[in-house]
Amino acid sequence: MQATFKEGMMTKNNVTEEIVKDCIDGNDVAWAILVDMYIGVVYKAIVLVLNKYLDHTDEHDVNDICQNTFLKLFINNCSVLKSYDQNKSKFSTWITVVSRNLAIDYIRKIKEKNTPISDIVDSLHMGGVTGREKISVPEDVISPRQHLVLRMIYDDGLDVEETARFLSVKRQTIRSLHHRAIKKLREHYGLGAGQEKSSCPADTTQS
């Protein structure tokens, strides 16, 4: 570990990058630092997921999944840790996704154990959304982002504010994406321009 910390300005990402390399090289001190740096992120993700899906969250379960998360990075010659691509995301985001997926896997196992097989088969056939029929969108008529915005608003029932927050954009951007998508779809189906401005049904705010 001692050789990897350089003098001068280093961002947390740079530091993490060096620590991850040292962990892969089998440096015990680097592993201790990695655990200290990210145990909070892992713990938070696991507690929140268990709280959401289980009636009762057992602290022992949370601890077990935390242990499993770091163990998963460590075992098998660090194959999972090696798969982390520092050019694509921050380590904190990546390990949040990993921890959350392990927590989901744990919940799945509990639910499978306690659920009649017929219910599991039904839930598989249900897909993700509830009973409402999905809107049909022809390919290549609207952009992927416009398509996603329509799904978020019409299939998932999000409002403009929520959609904007999830996509980290301004509300006006969502209104604009929605408007352009509807306009293109109207043209595609030969329905003419329609209203001068298509109002977004999920738009409860003005700005």
Added chain:
Amino acid sequence: MDGAKFNSIGCSDRISGNGAAEKKKEAGNCPDTNTFAGYLDNKLAPTERDSVENHLADCPVCRNDFYEIRMLMDQGAKETPEALADSVKNNLQTHDGAPTPGRKIKI
């Protein structure tokens, strides 16, 4: 939006760092962990971002994952039990690094 509108929990295809998962990814299924995290961090190239958004538009399970992880990231820190970090470190130091027997855990 609390995710309760969805019946399923978690995309079963998203696995990271093992061959089977990468083959699934190549077959055009759900984005892998790196790509998903990159999308959440807004660090993907435009073409890759379009590809993820195309997938999210068609996959309600991944959309639910996306909502849930975004909300996790937006939540403030939680106080971590003091002994937990030491316990994790001890476990790593005493583990031989071999894969744990039994069912493979998907991440």
